Amino acid sequence: MGILAAVIQRQQTGEGQFIDISMTDAAFALNAMAGAACLAGGVEQKPEAGLLNGGSFYDYYQTRDERWLSVGSLEPQFSARLCDTLGLSEMKGLALSQKAFDQKALKEAIAGKIRDKDLAEWQSIFAGQDACVEPVLTISEAAEHPQLKARGMVVEADRGGGVMQRQLGCAIRFGAR
Incomplete structure (x- = not known):
């Protein structure tokens, strides 16, 4: 810019x-949001105390095979879908609560459910759900993701002598329309 x-x-x-x-x-x-809260509002963020820094159910959860799922289901329609998909329908109200103990209870319930299955199982379960739940991928897994492949985010560069090397592509695209 x-x-x-x-x-x-x-x-x-x-x-x-x-x-x-x-x-x-x-x-x-x-740190735009936390910066504005601190510098303009005088509110210092404390670790795992805010909506977006681990103080709510918006977080990462470990699966049975020691992989991770990211859960960003903050909006009511997404949190309701998350709770229903996990079999925690009775906890939907906690997702909307700003009370720390409600968020902690929901977070513990989600963590317990997610620990019950492997990442691949959760990927299959959430594939058809609009719940803002996604796997945390390794670089090699991400490089094979259909969206990144379709966008050409892994390219081959000529190292000389006919040797090609895979590398990250540029996120900026140009094209006249």
Whole structure:
């Protein structure tokens, strides 16, 4: 974005820009919600106390085969589908609660259910469910995911001498329409 802004400035004013960016700055800027809460609202985030940092059922859960499922079912329709799919229909109300003890109880119930099956079983169960539950994949598994394959996110680069090497593709796509 910085490069684009500099190009636009050059086009509009004839002056170029020096662009300075650091990985630390970029990572820090990813804290937009927690940053606003702290800097503008005076609310410091505590680990596993907020809606998005482990203080709710929005979290990662270990499966029987020691793999992981991510659960991001925050909206009511998704949390209801999650509870129904896990056989925890009676706990739907806890998903909507902001009370820490309700979230803890729901989180423990979800963890117990997810520990009962392997990742592949859960993938099959949640494949047809719109519940915001997805497997945590390794890089090699993700590279074989149909969406990443269709988008060409793994490419082959010529190392010379006829040797090709697989590598991550660029997420930015261009095309005239």
